[in-house]
Amino acid sequence: MHPHVEKILLDEAQIKERVLQLGQQISQDYKGESILMVGILKGAMIFLADLVRNIDVTTYFDFMAVSSYGAGTVSSGAVRILKDLDKSIEGRHVIIVEDIVDTGLTLQYLVENMKSRGPASLKICTLLDKPSRRKVDVQIDYNGFSIPDEFVVGYGLDYGEKYRNLPYIAVLKPEIYQV
Ligand SMILES: O=P(O)(O)OC[C@H]1O[C@H](OP(=O)(O)OP(=O)(O)O)[C@H](O)[C@@H]1O
Numbered sequence: 001m002h003p004h005v006e007k008i009l010l011d012e013a014q015i016k017e018r019v020l021q022l023g024q025q026i027s028q029d030y031k032g033e034s035i036l037m038v039g040i041l042k043g044a045m046i047f048l049a050d051l052v053r054n055i056d057v058t059t060y061f062d063f064m065a066v067s068s069y070g071a072g073t074v075s076s077g078a079v080r081i082l083k084d085l086d087k088s089i090e091g092r093h094v095i096i097v098e099d100i101v102d103t104g105l106t107l108q109y110l111v112e113n114m115k116s117r118g119p120a121s122l123k124i125c126t127l128l129d130k131p132s133r134r135k136v137d138v139q140i141d142y143n144g145f146s147i148p149d150e151f152v153v154g155y156g157l158d159y160g161e162k163y164r165n166l167p168y169i170a171v172l173k174p175e176i177y178q179v
């Protein structure tokens with residue numbers, strides 16, 4: 001275990017099993033269609049990479065990068081586009097892939113933004129949901145795990161850009177968040 005980690009919330013085996021289930025469910029729901037998975041950088045990168053390997057319908061990728069947290073643990077509330085999609089999503093079956101839905105502000109912005117581009121359908125898939133922190137109502141179609149109100153890192157999620165490479169989802173020791 002990494003020395004900065006206080007506790008592991010979800011270990012590698014739990015994540016692997018749930019990601020497999022989500023992939024199977026998406027494959028079933030989109031049978032005969034092709035899907036465009038839009039990964040939200042950087043956090044969703046690892047989840048997306050594992051998820052798509054469990055999907056057996058025709059799958060395309062695109063990416064968007066937005067940022068609202070900067071270096072801290074509190075959302076600034078203002079969502080900035082750092083990288084936009086490469087191509088039009090008009091008429092496509094789009095799934096937004098997120099690592100976590102916390103206040104919901106990022107997702108609300110993304111859903112409104114993408115709906116205006118005329119996809120054939122739009123669904124949301126997130127690995128983690130922190131429902132107790134929600135500030136705006138957002139509909140999640142595929143959720144890996146609901147977690148308590150703790151700032152988590154690992155499996156793509158960062159604190160100050162660190163810890164994304166941990167293979168599990170963990171909470172850091174309090175003294176790490178304070179510095
Ligand atoms: O529901 P919210 O309160 O809006 O929080 C969720 C968003 O915050 C994180 O992104 P971040 O801005 O940290 O970018 P990152 O993925 O590059 O770390 C996370 O990846 C989600 O996109």
Ligand code: HPA
Pocket residue numbers: 069100102150151152153157158159
């Ligand atoms: O708990 C979290 N961890 C990392 N990034 C986040 N962005 C929103 N919530 C979180």
Ligand SMILES: [Mg+2]
Pocket residue numbers: 043069070157158159
């Ligand atoms: Mg972040």
